[in-house]
Amino acid sequence: MQPATWIFGLCVAGAAASQQRATLLELYDATGGSGWANASGWATAAADECAWHGVTCAGGRVVALDLVENGLDGLLPALGGLGALEELFLAENVGLSANLTSLKPVLAGNLTTLDLGSAEIVGGLPDDAFADAPQPRPPPAGVRVPGRRAPAERAARAVL
Numbered sequence: 001m002q003p004a005t006w007i008f009g010l011c012v013a014g015a016a017a018s019q020q021r022a023t024l025l026e027l028y029d030a031t032g033g034s035g036w037a038n039a040s041g042w043a044t045a046a047a048d049e050c051a052w053h054g055v056t057c058a059g060g061r062v063v064a065l066d067l068v069e070n071g072l073d074g075l076l077p078a079l080g081g082l083g084a085l086e087e088l089f090l091a092e093n094v095g096l097s098a099n100l101t102s103l104k105p106v107l108a109g110n111l112t113t114l115d116l117g118s119a120e121i122v123g124g125l126p127d128d129a130f131a132d133a134p135q136p137r138p139p140p141a142g143v144r145v146p147g148r149r150a151p152a153e154r155a156a157r158a159v160l
């Protein structure tokens with residue numbers, strides 16, 4: 001192992017870890033953490049954020065947050081430092097709101113499961129939210145393709 005490479009790797013991992021911790025503390029502050037039902041670890045900013053209530057890590061990176069019915073109240077911050085996040089469960093938090101536009105980076109990252117439950121949605125879906133979805137190519141004008149869905153029907157399907 002080359003010492004220089006190892007040191008570089010360590011620095012990068014350290015930056016990601018401190019960004020992750022800062023993002024969690026930002027979430028705590030923005031959603032009334034002192035009023036949460038269970039703020040174990042969060043309230044004291046305990047050393048290992050992977051042991052805080054509702055936090056699940058893999059290899060030291062936060063991969064899941066489960067803060068269902070925990071009294072979160074306020075606007076969900078962008079969660080930009082949680083690039084490894086795969087599952088986010090925030091249902092049953094009366095007073096929580098989420099801006100899908102500002103959440104775009106995390107939505108476009110590794111997230112596979114999002115449950116905002118009763119949260120108020122502000123902002124809206126980014127225009128290019130479905131940019132990666134396969135786009136059917138329309139037939140040339142005047143050509144009727146049997147069995148092909150009408151454009152309106154396709155659009156409705158993308159929205160749902």
Ligand SMILES: *[C@@H]1O[C@H](CO)[C@@H](O)[C@H](O)[C@H]1NC(C)=O
Nearest residue numbers: 038039040051052053054055
């Ligand atoms: C609060 O969360 C911690 C960590 O998940 C857990 O060990 C503890 O039992 C919880 N406390 C209550 C009162 O549910």
Ligand SMILES: *[C@@H]1O[C@H](CO)[C@@H](O)[C@H](O)[C@H]1NC(C)=O
Nearest residue numbers: 061082083084085109110111
């Ligand atoms: C997203 O997941 C991939 C595959 O597990 C991983 O290689 C990558 O580092 C993850 N992204 C972040 C920002 O952690």
Ligand SMILES: *[C@@H]1O[C@H](CO)[C@@H](O)[C@H](O)[C@H]1NC(C)=O
Nearest residue numbers: 099100101102103122123124
């Ligand atoms: C949602 O977030 C975007 C991007 O950060 C911002 O421009 C917009 O004003 C926000 N909308 C609301 C309703 O907060």
